[in-house]
Amino acid sequence: MQLKYEQSFLRAAKKVQQLTNEKDIEKFPLPIKQVIKEDDGVFLLTYKQTAEINKCTINDVARFGKSNEAFHIQINGMNFIIYNDEMYYKRLRFTLAHEYGHLKLNHSGTSLNHTKTFRDTMRVKLEEYEANTFASCLLFPLNLRYKYRDYMSIPEIADLFQISESAASIAMKILDEHLHNGLEEVISVYEHEQFSTYISYLDELLQDKIEYLQSINEEYTNWFHEEYENYKQEEQDRMYKEVMDFNLIHFTGY
Template sequence: MLKNQIEKKALEVLNSLETLEAPIPIKSIIKSFGIKLSPYDLGEDVSGVLVIDNDNCKIGYNSTESYSRQRFTLAHELGHYILHKNKQQEVFVDNITYMFRKTSSKNKDYKIEMEANQFAAAILMPKSLIEKELEKLDDGFVNDHNLISELSKKFKVSQIAMTYRLNNLGYFYDF
């Protein structure tokens, strides 16, 4: 799936629920789809799990991780639900170390994970809201670190997630 299609799907979800204000209430959005949420201690390697059993869906997320990480995991699992639920796979387990392995970008699992990450970024940090926040900034000098710090607080995401999002939206060129 193309990035712009993923962005469009995330925006459709937000618009349909009339939820376009930072921070995005990701748990409420998930619950609006009838998906149950369960915090678990999933260990050090697993951030989240989506289980689809016909019309019964459940997201388990690692309660030992930081709040911003939990929000991204929830959005990521929602991404699997929105983007991939019609596929044959019924269980999505998101292993943290998987994303840091050397793997081919042609690998099916890698592409599915990247799509879910793109969806998570798009729903938690919608482009229009980022632009709105950037317009609020003073015309004075704002360094990249302060910008990322302030935006990550506003959107309740990690600084790393905000850095990637701003880079992918074209705000940074030497990343």
């Protein structure tokens, strides 16, 4: 299961890299509302606006979306992010980026009227992780985590990128894990290339793990096959001996 999460992390990070290149994103803290509004395929509506359009209460909107914060929905081929604009500012920024991630990553989600199966639950769990990773990497890019790692505290990072201290702390822990696994040895000394080399590192690390697990699986399969063949031979020898002993006793009386 750990491998699936690493694959999800890489997929989300690559999507952020693609979006960053397409939109030429360089300004931080990222103006997340502006980024979403400039996306022709996505529309932003507050809970209040949605309630006014549908002539219902804000609580009705929250109940419909099964969230007090935000949700995304597709209507007639158009994607909407519906959000509660009364949320704490930093939480709102992450939540908007999270919902935007679901759309950019083409997540299936679940129908509001559909009863979840176990498979749905596991898939949605991975999609939520991917959306969180997308939001984190979009608001606090991988290369900038590396840039500020040695001379900014968690509160200072949270302030600069307008994310919560919790989100900043998790992001830096992930960076520490990557540094421990060899990132420092491969990341470019050129700042403008650090995002792409970071992604390349993640790609190679994941591929190494997949190849290692495949080799272990192959070794285990071979070992199991050999053990099974030995077991069959031992059973055949045992049964042969029992038959011979029986025949010997039957014909000789001993």
